[in-house]
Structures are given as structure tokens and as C-alpha cells.
Amino acid sequence: MTYLGKPKFHHPSIAVNELGYTRRDYEGSMSTLCAGCGHDAISAAIIHACFELSLLPHRIAKLSGIGCSSKTPTYMLGQSHGFNSVHGRMPSVLTGANLANRDLIYLGVSGDGDTASIGLGQFAHAMRRGVNMVYIVENNGVYGLTKGQFSATADRGSKSKKGAGALDQPIDLVGMAIGLGASFVARSFSGDKAQLVPLIKAAFEHKGAAFIDVISPCVTFNNHAGSTKSFDYVREHNIAVNALDVIMGREPIEVDYAEGGSQAVTMHDGSTVVLRKLDANHDCRDRSAALATLERARIAGEIATGLIYIEDEANELHGVLGTADRPLNELSERELCPGSKALAVINASLR
Amino acid sequence: MTYLGKPKFHHPSIAVNELGYTRRDYEGSMSTLCAGCGHDAISAAIIHACFELSLLPHRIAKLSGIGCSSKTPTYMLGQSHGFNSVHGRMPSVLTGANLANRDLIYLGVSGDGDTASIGLGQFAHAMRRGVNMVYIVENNGVYGLTKGQFSATADRGSKSKKGAGALDQPIDLVGMAIGLGASFVARSFSGDKAQLVPLIKAAFEHKGAAFIDVISPCVTFNNHAGSTKSFDYVREHNIAVNALDVIMGREPIEVDYAEGGSQAVTMHDGSTVVLRKLDANHDCRDRSAALATLERARIAGEIATGLIYIEDEANELHGVLGTADRPLNELSERELCPGSKALAVINASLR
Amino acid sequence: MPIAAVNDFVIRFANVNGSGSASANLLFARSILRMGVPIGPRNIFPSNIQGLPTWYEVRVSEAGFLGARGGADILVAMNPQTFVQDLAAIEPGGYLFYDSTRPIAHLLTRDDIVVLGMPLTEICTKEYSDSRQRQLYKNIVYVGALAALLDIELSVIETLLRERFKGKDKLITANLHALKIGCDEAQSRFQCPLSVRVQRSDAAGERILVEGNFAAGLGAVYGGATVCAWYPITPSTSLAESFESNCARYRVDAATGKKNYAIVQAEDEIAAIGVAVGAGWNGARAFTATSGPGISLMQEFFGLAYFAEVPVVVFDVQRGGPSTGMPTRTQQSDLLAAAFASHGDTTHVLLIPDGPGETFEFGASAFDFAERLQTLVFVMLDLDIGMNAHLTAPFRWDDARAYDRGKVLSGEELETAREFGRYNDVDGDGIPYRTLPGTHPTRGAYFTRGTSRDRFARYTEESGPYVDNMERLLRKFETARRLLPRPVLKAAAKPTRVGVIHYGSTAQAMDEAQALLAREGLHVDTLRIRAFPLALEIAEFVREHEQVFVVEQNRDAQMRTLMTTDLELAPAQLTSILHFGGMPITARFIVGEIAGRLRRPASAQTLERVS
Amino acid sequence: MPIAAVNDFVIRFANVNGSGSASANLLFARSILRMGVPIGPRNIFPSNIQGLPTWYEVRVSEAGFLGARGGADILVAMNPQTFVQDLAAIEPGGYLFYDSTRPIAHLLTRDDIVVLGMPLTEICTKEYSDSRQRQLYKNIVYVGALAALLDIELSVIETLLRERFKGKDKLITANLHALKIGCDEAQSRFQCPLSVRVQRSDAAGERILVEGNFAAGLGAVYGGATVCAWYPITPSTSLAESFESNCARYRVDAATGKKNYAIVQAEDEIAAIGVAVGAGWNGARAFTATSGPGISLMQEFFGLAYFAEVPVVVFDVQRGGPSTGMPTRTQQSDLLAAAFASHGDTTHVLLIPDGPGETFEFGASAFDFAERLQTLVFVMLDLDIGMNAHLTAPFRWDDARAYDRGKVLSGEELETAREFGRYNDVDGDGIPYRTLPGTHPTRGAYFTRGTSRDRFARYTEESGPYVDNMERLLRKFETARRLLPRPVLKAAAKPTRVGVIHYGSTAQAMDEAQALLAREGLHVDTLRIRAFPLALEIAEFVREHEQVFVVEQNRDAQMRTLMTTDLELAPAQLTSILHFGGMPITARFIVGEIAGRLRRPASAQTLERVS
Numbered sequence A, B: 001m002t003y004l005g006k007p008k009f010h011h012p013s014i015a016v017n018e019l020g021y022t023r024r025d026y027e028g029s030m031s032t033l034c035a036g037c038g039h040d041a042i043s044a045a046i047i048h049a050c051f052e053l054s055l056l057p058h059r060i061a062k063l064s065g066i067g068c069s070s071k072t073p074t075y076m077l078g079q080s081h082g083f084n085s086v087h088g089r090m091p092s093v094l095t096g097a098n099l100a101n102r103d104l105i106y107l108g109v110s111g112d113g114d115t116a117s118i119g120l121g122q123f124a125h126a127m128r129r130g131v132n133m134v135y136i137v138e139n140n141g142v143y144g145l146t147k148g149q150f151s152a153t154a155d156r157g158s159k160s161k162k163g164a165g166a167l168d169q170p171i172d173l174v175g176m177a178i179g180l181g182a183s184f185v186a187r188s189f190s191g192d193k194a195q196l197v198p199l200i201k202a203a204f205e206h207k208g209a210a211f212i213d214v215i216s217p218c219v220t221f222n223n224h225a226g227s228t229k230s231f232d233y234v235r236e237h238n239i240a241v242n243a244l245d246v247i248m249g250r251e252p253i254e255v256d257y258a259e260g261g262s263q264a265v266t267m268h269d270g271s272t273v274v275l276r277k278l279d280a281n282h283d284c285r286d287r288s289a290a291l292a293t294l295e296r297a298r299i300a301g302e303i304a305t306g307l308i309y310i311e312d313e314a315n316e317l318h319g320v321l322g323t324a325d326r327p328l329n330e331l332s333e334r335e336l337c338p339g340s341k342a343l344a345v346i347n348a349s350l351r
Numbered sequence C, D: 001m002p003i004a005a006v007n008d009f010v011i012r013f014a015n016v017n018g019s020g021s022a023s024a025n026l027l028f029a030r031s032i033l034r035m036g037v038p039i040g041p042r043n044i045f046p047s048n049i050q051g052l053p054t055w056y057e058v059r060v061s062e063a064g065f066l067g068a069r070g071g072a073d074i075l076v077a078m079n080p081q082t083f084v085q086d087l088a089a090i091e092p093g094g095y096l097f098y099d100s101t102r103p104i105a106h107l108l109t110r111d112d113i114v115v116l117g118m119p120l121t122e123i124c125t126k127e128y129s130d131s132r133q134r135q136l137y138k139n140i141v142y143v144g145a146l147a148a149l150l151d152i153e154l155s156v157i158e159t160l161l162r163e164r165f166k167g168k169d170k171l172i173t174a175n176l177h178a179l180k181i182g183c184d185e186a187q188s189r190f191q192c193p194l195s196v197r198v199q200r201s202d203a204a205g206e207r208i209l210v211e212g213n214f215a216a217g218l219g220a221v222y223g224g225a226t227v228c229a230w231y232p233i234t235p236s237t238s239l240a241e242s243f244e245s246n247c248a249r250y251r252v253d254a255a256t257g258k259k260n261y262a263i264v265q266a267e268d269e270i271a272a273i274g275v276a277v278g279a280g281w282n283g284a285r286a287f288t289a290t291s292g293p294g295i296s297l298m299q300e301f302f303g304l305a306y307f308a309e310v311p312v313v314v315f316d317v318q319r320g321g322p323s324t325g326m327p328t329r330t331q332q333s334d335l336l337a338a339a340f341a342s343h344g345d346t347t348h349v350l351l352i353p354d355g356p357g358e359t360f361e362f363g364a365s366a367f368d369f370a371e372r373l374q375t376l377v378f379v380m381l382d383l384d385i386g387m388n389a390h391l392t393a394p395f396r397w398d399d400a401r402a403y404d405r406g407k408v409l410s411g412e413e414l415e416t417a418r419e420f421g422r423y424n425d426v427d428g429d430g431i432p433y434r435t436l437p438g439t440h441p442t443r444g445a446y447f448t449r450g451t452s453r454d455r456f457a458r459y460t461e462e463s464g465p466y467v468d469n470m471e472r473l474l475r476k477f478e479t480a481r482r483l484l485p486r487p488v489l490k491a492a493a494k495p496t497r498v499g500v501i502h503y504g505s506t507a508q509a510m511d512e513a514q515a516l517l518a519r520e521g522l523h524v525d526t527l528r529i530r531a532f533p534l535a536l537e538i539a540e541f542v543r544e545h546e547q548v549f550v551v552e553q554n555r556d557a558q559m560r561t562l563m564t565t566d567l568e569l570a571p572a573q574l575t576s577i578l579h580f581g582g583m584p585i586t587a588r589f590i591v592g593e594i595a596g597r598l599r600r601p602a603s604a605q606t607l608e609r610v611s
Ligand SMILES: Cc1ncc(C[n+]2csc(CCOP(=O)(O)OP(=O)(O)O)c2C)c(N)n1
Pocket: A066, A067, A068, A069, A070, A087, A110, A111, A112, A113, A114, A115, A138, A140, A142, A143, A144, A145, A146, A151, D231, D232, D233, D234, D269, D293, D294, D297, D324
């Protein structure tokens, strides 16, 4: 139980959430990533979001593939079960876990190599199925753990630390996720906590496949001039299409929000996401408009961030399959085994 | 040499092409597909296109994965080497073959299961690399060879022969190919030879990754009412965005074509593709417009066919890599082996 | 001199696939079974959907020897494409029944067989206007003719038709009509019945006729499997379909209409096993079904399941390999790919049923073994077991039987537990305790990974904890060795120094071979292996016999490699008898090989390979 | 009593990864080599990029025993995190050199070692203002100190620095300055040199210091590989990088700047092997490089290459398994996964080099074997060979050497050929002739597939042609057995009944062990296996010895399984000595095991597993 390595004492003055949990209760073991790695900032944002949403830590299951990014589940949510599976296959493992127990909250953490290179197929098909999860890609354009080769999200022409240029057409996971039927699709930046935390909270509130592409600079291998995934480059080129606030079901929606270019989206559990439009042309509830926004940004050489697309009443895998409300892993012989009488009938039909 | 099974006699009156070859010389062994299978019509179209383009049969390499569709290379181009590889992996095998000998013409034949299900990752990455090839998906929405299960291109809600409905978001390979950087992207219908043959010819003339999604009804498992890949359904719902003619380099471009809503695209080898616009809003040389066309069709419940997108002076893999003009498989010790002198220098540097 | 045989013959139908002959042939076969006579039907079909040759063979055996036999006593030649080769398959003194509409006298080159020509096409053309009908009913017409020729009771066939088309009276009358036409035509043309015929019996008894894939899917339902993820591949597809249809029948909540199961047709085999592993990790009984190519693709996940100790079941319906190989032929050639699956030091549990009966049993118990041992369990079927119907004892289930969920700690147990170490061998059997996500707010959470870790699931790169963990896994597999189904011994009538080891679908042919050899005065004890890691009884059996044959349906003697590796047996003690052409092994073949070998030095054949 | 040793000791550096110590340590090691003294450096690093413990070890041995030894005579403790465990690794009488800036007297629990404290941090803080400089030059300072302590000639280090920073004079002076500081500090504080020291020698001779991955990449360049497709994975990444850098140096056309090679960083391992197979099919010499997880993922394509008979080379740089296992540790545990790769009956050719020298040779000849045998050839390295630098004889290449492209028919040959059957065994060696696409307008075209086919590459599902083809493949592998590199025998000084079989990176430790055992009067003959299928000499070696040990760096005695399966050897004849903790095997370990075993019954240890 890796997280035990760290002492946990509750200082009386420390802030607690509705459950009486402190931030500490959402933390994991010490990170072994490089100092300054974008991934650590994302872990912090996830911890922050879970704390603010007052999620029960042990009701969250965190799954990942292989990579520096995929290591991060160890560094958060120490009270949650985690599964660091194999490279590029988190989506299928998460799908199976989800089928076994629909009552838990599923967090999938992956990298751009893990998702866009080896894992592209599984990513695509998990989105198509509408698996109820929060799927976060910590996107740095390189394979960090294997020392900085380009991944499939590296922009054509961007330069590697050794000076080599990326040759192939980059994959835009956000555009792909929308095309594949994901019902909550966002992009953000590890350096922009103000934008990232609400997005993660909204994603947790969303029922269905929620995907967030978080650009997360690799300070060791891809944070130099000539890289399009460096802190500086992303700061300069990212344009937020909207800003959002998540308002828990109980809280009233403050009026001034509801005014002007803002829309309120009610999530399945009654909470509300209030969106303030920053790009007038963008409508995150219209798939075609969302795709058009991405095209505009691409042509302008900008990085569109924020909530790019959301489908309010999306169906998720269990709904599609019509599985029982009780978790499958709780069913016993009584619900599962047809018994000897039924077998006698079957035998009779086979003569 | 399977094609030997079939006697080949040249009747004096039979039409021959510039090379003096007859259609027969482009045929393969007898098809073992179901009578009426759309795939056989596509094979015929490919044979027709190769014949009219006067391609040297033995300079074509035909590769495929596994499936009824992937069997078809056996039924065409008997003088060409063929490789029926493994399920979903034709793109990588073709890429390797192409790297070994850039002088041959590469034809990849696949199915929707082969490409959109198990092969999605390889399909995507081959497109990103701009492998110089003609990649044809014979798309029937099902796994024919395994008796009719839905594939990833089956439209949500469309009914299987046994009455089950397709549950997941369908994959539009055309939209995906454009997003992934394919430089020639078209969609057609096995039942529309007039449209299909010119598209295949243009694809062969194109330098770079040329992708054609050909809807090809499975008469045995997916040609019933309720299917969106049946002959009837596709006939009713397909809307051609343009019509094209391929004019070989030598021939003059007839004037009447060049008029009105038509554009002439010059291919890398000097031949010309003349496009007659049928959808005024569609511009196949503008990626954003092409994607918009697909969105419009999707919303209207139509199937957009024709040349959807073309990038005139696209670069292909060898250009990107800067490989030698001579095929790599022809190089000998002289070009390949640095020899003992170089080795002495290396040894010295290692002490 | 025509063959004379009652309730003991082989009849083979040569058809074209997609022509609707399958159901007619099955009707024919079941009618014999309904007369109480044991049958062993087999399909020999192409990897193709329509238009290619396909054969259906029925072994009729009062004595209950239902394995493939080879040769045909009666050949029903409905496919001109294969006429010549079919003709050659007929035993001397056998019968040829063919469609004599088109004259083919020139092809009838054999004078040692009896030829029964009947103008089926002509008859049907007269009778039916619609071409599809002509096609379909032609099959029923020949069934009628065969009923007359073989003395099969029409009433029995009629009952079968009524059961099958229940409620569709039109179809029933139409079929009965066609049946009668065939019967009458035969009566009028030939001297019925033939010297080869069927006679009522009670030899079949209570036994059922069922395919292994159906049994496996049903077994998984009874075994409590709730998550199935699969990708279509011959010959395993019908296994997943069986699970689906039986779930639809027994697992849907009557009140809510909700499903107590989840089935995902994955995008490929890697995703299929990934889903199963994820579900197994999260406490559901999960499985996938596949065949050779899928086994190759799933290797990485197999290694993860072994090392991370996740319970999951994989049904491998073996077909002809290597590579795409022969998708519609049978083989036992995935043993090594399964037993040692994945890179690094790995071993996996294999269950090897001999037919549908045991497949049902293992299909259920595999989940107990997987959860008890916290590992991957393979159930190794093959195409012959999976896709052919076999006569077997009725399925049985003890309603008192409870699932063995293995060592899973509940919330209460975690409360009281002194300490929890996911990979801590508390009981000395190599099996640690596990917890499921969501069980307890503050205890029992751990991180599952494919990398090395210590007893408390903490990541480590140190040799000590790594070796400690790898050696515990060896202990766990010793526990498995003791836990798994024992081998089945069939002793010879007389004491003998010759033993034969076999497994899986070879059983039917082996039992017959044992009897045939005994007739020749060659007595052999047989031992049927049912699981890997191998039971120690197997080593004893080898020690107790001077000469031991190992009969396998693969080229490379894969079980023999498992025996020498896992039981430290000397190859020289084990003479391989290998049959790997893709058709089910026959008693004739085994008898020939063993009888021959008993006069040659034991390991001669196998030594050839290295000399 | 401090250890006294000249040119015979082990020094170990404990550092933090990402702190720039690597280059300083290499500088130190190479300076000893430049003095003519043989060295064996080793990295022990974490699967992490920055901030975790990492060790660098240099074995110095005039006698040329350069395998890992175990223990440290001198420990350079630069990482407080691991101080305690590092302290424990010091041999009695050994030296501890540490940064005494912060007092750690309380940790110095051992009284049987000599402690050399030097306030490195303090010194550098005084000397340098910039923190990064302090960090970097601290490493050079301790190199200077060690030079004084171990009597390493400063001039040698200076030369190395001048070579390395050629043209960057500023850097040179800065480094020399730091070096001098360390040297002077040491001189002033300690009595230099120590009783453990270096002395000029010519023992190293002409040998070069090189990593196996560099050698493999270079070998592939010399062997004429033109297509490389790979996916990054430790520890194979630097192999592909070596091919790339050496191609950039020797394969770019001076005139056009065009490349006589193509490298694709694929999206995953399945694509990587797919590209290699496609290129091999089309006549290019193609390869991929990977490690365990990649080997698992590539299984399906391995089966295709075997059955469709496509020449292709796979470098497997083995790491600790199973699953993700221990990515930065060494093991020989992929033998079974490679030799029997994929479902169905398959076997593959393995080449097993013992170090960089042979890796260069095999890295080139693997392509000859692949094209001659028209099959997949594995070159089995491991992390120790691949990522550690080893002292080895200079690379040699005979300019007269021509590539063996195997049986490929040219257009002319096709013109005159009577008939062409792709899978026709014309020569009786099991190797058929192949043609390349585009060769001839009307002859030689055929269809390659993973399904069964006849001698003329026509699809078939019949047993006859299938068996015929599968048996030809067995013949082909007998040809391989004769063609591949022979095992290497090292006879004992005195005749002995004890033999030891080993392979790969075990060689260094084994050679030393053989010498050490001889000193104890225990003489053993050793035989090093270099290829699979196994040479018959190996069986002879076993027969000629009463007791045979098989030394492996895996848990499951995988080579022993290959030996019993492929050579029909009895397991009882082969006593396993297994080392699988992930650190390179040592002579000490082997000696201990063998000396111990020679007093116990041969197969005791291995029998435990089944009893
Ligand atoms: C099957 C397999 N192939 C390759 C590897 C080696 N590997 C480990 S992490 C990684 C890439 C990680 O890149 P990404 O997902 O972007 O994560 P990052 O380290 O950049 O956060 C690779 C190739 C592996 N572990 N498994």
C-alpha cells in the first residue's frame, strides 16, 4: 500500500470537504517524476477536483497504461484501488472494470503515446461505446519514459531536443473523440489550473465517456524552443473558447452568471455547469460547430482549449447494454445459476 | 500460381490497351465469394481501371488483411505478387513492402472489420505517414467471413439479419482519413461502376496515401431491410458530390469539360483529373469544406460519395524520409557495407 | 460382396456449402438417434460462405464408438465438383447414392461398390416450380430415400419435423411431402432396405447430442460468468453465441428486463482480453473465447494476468495452425502457446476437456479455479469438440454447489485484519489475499501493476522481493497441480507394460483403439490428461509402464514437451504418435501406429528429427 | 586490514539519476582502460528519468575477468538516500569515499572498512556560484580525487577530456580545473595512493569498449539491413538508435544526400514487425528491435513469418519479465517465447551472442541466415550485453564477404525455369525458391498467405498438401541446425566428468567461474550454446559428461526445456543453475552453486519443483 509511505496527520485548521475529508485524503505517494513535470500539476488538479466534489476516495478506481503519465495514479488518491495495466490498453481494462461494477467512479489516465500511438484503436472504440469514465490524456508530444521520441500528437515540423523534426500528420485526439461519439470533450493545459480543475469536475459529473486532452509539457525532453508542447509555446498559443464553473446540485446558480454569453448545462446528477462563452462562434452543444472551431484554430495555428463539446443526455454503455442496476460483481449463485431444473429441460431439447 | 487454374486465350478481336494487354491479363483466379457479393464488383472495377491505365500487371503488388474482402486480391491481377497477411495489419505490411521497393504500385484491399475494427490503429498511422498506395476498404458494415456480426462502420440502429441493432457510434473512415492527413480521399458504391472506376484510376494516378471507402453490400448477411448497407438503402441514400474523368497525360483535355462548375487537377505524372461539381458547396481541395460536406450529409442522413478531398502536391513517405531513388531492395554490398576501413576508425574511437 | 452391417456404419454426404443441406443432414442424423442408435456426426466445411464443397459424415455405432473412423460405407454424392474424390472414399462393398439426372457412367470407375442412382434434380424439377424450393427440398427428398434404404422409421423423422417447424403447418406438410416422394422413389427403384441399415435400439440411452461450444457457453452461464468480451473467429464464435443465447434465456430479470450479464463484441482480441482482465480484477467472473490467432494477440495480457494475478478464463477452440492456417480444421497445437504464454518466466493453468460433457463441467469450474488460484485459466477445446455435435451423458448440476470465489477480503475482514499485503503468502499455499475496489474506505486499497512489487504491492526493482514473489508463484502452481482435475485411467483387461497417454478430443478414437488393439491381443492401459500443471499420477503412470505412447493432434509433440519439462520425464520414455492433418484422429490411425511401433524400438520415430 | 590490490578491484559509484554523474563515471572508467588495464563497467539504473538512485560499477581486472563480481572494494557514496545499503555492500577491508560536508558519523556503523571523507559539496560551493555548475563539477572533482587515490595518471584523463570537448577549450580548462581541485584535495587529506590502485599495463591490448546495442546496430548496417521499423522500449531503444546514427554516418549518398536506408518509428510493436515482414517479403533486409512486451505483441506476425516463410530479423534485448516486469534489469527469460513463438506448431531460429563482439557478427550474419532459410531469425541479447559497455576484441570485417541472399529467382532464371513452385522443395534441404514482386512480366508471381497452401502456393484445405508442407518445414529446420553457429567448447585443464552448459551474457562469469573452480581443484568443461535449433554437438557433450550443469539467467530453466525437446535429452542429465534476480550473474554465484551441487545428487534441486 504505497501511499502508507507518507504520514497523514490532520491539523485542526486544515480545510475539510462535505465528507470531512482533507485534501491529504485524496493524495497518493510521493511523485517520482522530474521536478516541474506537467503531469504533477495535472495530478494536483485531479486531487483538487475530487476533494471539491467530495468524492469518496475508495469509490474511485484509477486505471492507466504505461508511461510517466500512466505512473501518476500512484501519486494521487491513495485510498483508491489502482491498475497500472499495459501500454495503450487502459481503455479496454477500464471498460471491463466498469462492466463489473457500474457503481464506482472510473478515472483513466494515459499519455499521448499510450493513447494516440499504440492505444489509438482502444481509445477510439472505448469512446464509441460511451464507457462512463473520465479519460485524461497527459499530452506532451513525446514518449517521456523512453527518453523523448516523438509521439503521434507531435505537430509536424516541431523540433525534438536533438533537433529532429516531426514528420507525420499529428493526431488531434479532441477532434477524433468528438467524431467517435464521446459525449464530453475538452482540452486544457497543465499550466492553467483555473481552467483545468472545473473541467475535471464537470467531467466527473458527466455521465458517459468524458475525454480531456491536457497539454502537459515534458520539462526534460520537450520543453525547448522549437517544440509546440513547451510551456512557453502553449501559453502563447492557447485560446480558451469558454470558461466554466461547476455548481453542485444543492447550491443556487448565481444570477450574474446566467447573463450574457453564458449557458447553463444541467448534469445527470442535478449539478450544473455554467459556461461563459469566450469565442462567440463556438457552440459546445453542436457537434458540427465544435468541429468547425477546431478547424479554425488549426488553420490559425492556435490551440483551442476549454469545453469543446458536450452532449447533455448521452447514453452510456450500461444503458446501451441494459445491464442490471446492481453491480455484476455482487450477484450470487441465486441470480446467476439457472440450476438443475433448467438443465433438465435443456438436456431434453438435445435428444 | 493460383491464376494458372484459368485458361487464357487471346481472341484476335478482343480489345487491348497501350501495352497490348487484354482485360484477361488483369484478371485473377475464379472468385469463391457469394454470388452477387459487392466485393466482386469492386474487383471488376479495379481490373477495369488497371486495364485502362495500362499498368504493368507485374509491377503492381496487391496486399490485404483477412476477410472476404481481403480474399479478393486472389481474384484479380494474376500476374501480380499478392500478400494476404494477417487480420487488420495490411497497412503495416504494405508500408514495409513500399519501403523496400518504391518503384512498384501498391494496392491495399481491406474490409470494414479489417480496417475499422481490429485495424483502426494501423489504418490511421499509415494515413498519417502518407504511404504511396491505393487503399480500398470494401465496406459492408459486417464481418462477412465470420457470418455477419456488426463491424465498427455499422450505423447505430441499423438492424442485423437476426434483428439485433447496432449499438455503438459508427466510424466514418472517410472523415477520419481526411483528419489523419490522407491526400486523396473518396467514397463510392460497388453498385456504381461509372463512379467507381474513374475514382480508382485517379487514386492510382495520385502520389501519396489514396483512400477509397467503397460501400459493398454483403448479400448474404447484410442486404436486408433495416440494414443501411444494403443495395437498396445505398442506392437511395447516396449523393455524389462530384463526378470525375481521368485523362491520361498524352490526351488533350476536352474543352467542354473545363467549363462551368468543373475543375481540372493535374496529377504528379502529368495526367489530369477533371472534376464536375455536383454539390456546389463542396470543394474537394479544401479540408475544412470537405469535413463540412461530410457533416452536412451525416445530419441529412445521406451518404456523400465521389472525390471528397484531394491535396494536389502532397508529399509521400519516401519524400519525407529522403530515401534513395533506387529501390532499397536492389542495393548491394557496395552501397550498403561501409567496409573494413570504416570499421578500423570505429574501433579506434572505442578505446 | 456388399457390406452388411446393422447399426454400425459410416455414411458421408458430399454437398455444396450454402445449399441448405446442413439442416437436412442433421434431420437424418437425429432420426437415427431417436431410434435409440448412437451416432457421431461431423462437419467438414471450407473457410468460405457459399459455393464450395462441404461434407457431412455420420458414424452409426451400436457399440458407441463415435470417433471419426475414416472411409465411408455409404456415400451420398450431391456435389459433382468432388465426385471423383468422393467415389474413392467408399469402402469396398460400400454404396454410392447419387443424383442420376445427368449421366455420369464414365465416372463410375469402381466395380467393387454398389451404385444407387436416383434422378433427384429431375424429380424436384417436376415437383417444384420455384428454383429455391427445388434446391431445398432436394435435400429432404434424399433424406426420404435414405430412410427407405436404411430402414429409418418415417414416423421418427415426421416427429422431428413437427418439433422443428412447430406452429408452421405449411412447412411441415411440405417437408413431409418431399420426404414421402424420396421414400417412394427409393422403394420403387431399389430393393429396400440395404444390407447396411438401422435398427431400433436402446444403446443411446439418455445421452444428449450437443456441440462443445454450446456446452462451454452454457457452462459459463452455470459457472456464474457475468462479463464476456470476444472477437469473432472460427471456430470459437459459436461459443460466445451460446453464452449470449443462454444468458438471454436465463439471465434476464423477468420483472425489469435488465440483464445479469454484459457481453461486449470487442474491436479485436487484445481489447477482448483487456476487458476480461479488467472485469476479473474488479471481481466479476469474466472470460473471452478465441482461437489460435487470438491466442497470439493476447499474449501480453496473458503475462499481465499471470504476474498481476488476475482471475480470468480463456476458451481456446483450437484450429489448424500456424498463422491463419486451416481455420475450419481441427488440431491440438496451441498447448505451448497457452501453457508458456507471454515473455518472461510464465506458466498458465490449462483445462483440457475430452468432449461437450466435460466442457460443460470445466466451462463452469474454470471460474472457480481462476478465482481460487487468482490467475488465468485456459480451457482448451478444439474444432472437433467445439463445432461438432457429440453424444454425451446429460449435463448435471448440483443445486447445492456454491461458487468458490477464492481469497477475497470483505469490508468486515479488512476491519479486523491485522495487516493486508496483497502479495503476502499468509497460508503457505502461494495464494495471497486480494481486495476489490470500493470495499473499504481506508483499508485494502492497493496498486495493481505488471511491474515487480513487494509483498505489500509497493513498486520495487530490488532482486530480493522480486525473487521472493517469483518463487511464491511457483508455490502457487504447485497448489494448482494438486487442485486441478486428475487424469483418467482406463486399465486394460489384462495387465500390460504398454501405456498410452492422450488428451482432449483424442479420447473417442483412443477408447475405440484400446478395444481394437485388445482384439488383436495388444493390451494397453490408457491415461487421459485433463489439466496442466500435470498431475504427479502421470509421472507414476510412465514409471509403471515399460513403453509409453503419447498420442497428440499436433506436429511437434507439444504435450510431450510439457511432460518432460513439468514432470522431469525422459523423452526416450515417451513415444510420440502424431496426427496433424486437420481431420479428427481415428482409431484406425492409432491402432496402425501403435501396432506398428510395438515391433520397433520405442523412440525411433522421434529420434529421426534430430539425426 | 585494508584490501591491497593492484589492477584487481571493484569500485562502485552510488549516484542520483539525472545528476550528470554518468559522463564523469565513464571518464573515470575509460581513464583506467587508457592505462591499458581491462575494465568491466556496469550501470544499475531505475525505470525513471530523474531523481532516483542509480549505481555505476567498474570491475578492474588485469586477469581480464570482467563479469559482474558482487561486492565493492571501493564505494563512492554520492547518494544519501542509499547510504546505508551502499555501506553494507563494501567488502571487509574496503574503502568508503563519501561527501563529508554534512556530518554522518552516526551512520558509519562499520569498523572493518576504511572511511575517506571529503567535503565535496562544501568545496564546490566555495568554488562555483551557479548551482548547476556545482552539481556537474562535483562529479569531476571526485574523479580527480579518485585519480589521486588510485594512482590514475591525470594526463590520461586530460587527454580524454580534450578528445571529448574538442574545440570547446573553455569546457576543457573548466574540467581540468575541477579535476585538479579534487586531486589536490585528496593529496592533502589522504595518504595517496591507496593499497588498492591502478598500474599501467598492456593487458587490455587492442580491445575496444562498446555496448551490445551499438554493436548490433552497426552489425545490421554491415549486414546490409535497409529497413528498420521499431517502437521505443527499454532496453532495446539504443539498438535502433545505433542503426540510425551509423546509417546517417555511412549510408547517406554524398552526392544526393539521399538515404540508402529507411527507418520507421512505428506506432507500436505490431506495426513495427508488420513493416519488417512486408519489407522482407519484398526483398529488403529488414529488422525490428524490441524487448519482452514487444515479443508478446509480435507473436501473430512471428507465426506468419514462419508459415509464409518471410525472411526477417528480430533483435530481442531481454529484460526482467514477466509482463512489464523489471524494465531496467537483465534476464534470459524470453527463450521459450521466441523459440516457440505464436500459436500452432512453430519453431524459430535463435542466435545467442555472448557480448558485443559476437553481437556485431550475428547482427550482420542474422540477415544471411534469414534470407538463406527464408524465415524469422531472433538475435537474443539481454540488457547486460545491450546497455553495458564491454571490453571486446576489435570488430573485424572481411571486405571480400558477400551477402547470402538465399534462393531468389532472377528474371533470367524465371525465363529458363521449367516450372516454379514457391513451396516446392527442389533441393531436398527444405528450402524452396522464392521470387520478388516485379521481377518478371508473366512468370513467378504467386500469392503469399498465412493459410495452408500447396507446393505451388495454391490455397488448399486438404490434409495431404498441408502435412507435406509442415514436414518440409521440419526439414528446413534440420538444415538450419547444420547451418547455424556451432557451440563453443572450453575444455578443462584436466580431463573431467563434469560439464557446464551456458549461453549469452553468462559467458564472462562462466569463464571466471571455470578458472576459480579449477583453483579449488574442481575441473569443468564448458560449452556455450550460440544458436537454436540446437547443434548435435550439444547432445554429444551431455553424453560425454557424467554430470552436466545448465546455467541460465531465468527462473524456469528455459534452455533446459529447449534441450530436452529439441535434442531428446533426459532432464535428469541436466542440473539447472538458475539466477534470475535481474542483476547480471556472477562467477561467485556459479562457483558456489556448482561446488555445492558436486556434493549433492545431480537433479535434486530441479526435482523439488514437482515433488
Ligand atoms: C508494449 C510496450 N511497448 C513499449 C513500452 C515502452 N514504453 C514505456 S512508456 C512508453 C511511451 C510513453 O509515452 P506516453 O504515453 O506519451 O507517456 P509519457 O511518458 O510521455 O508521459 C513506451 C514506448 C512498453 N512499456 N510496453
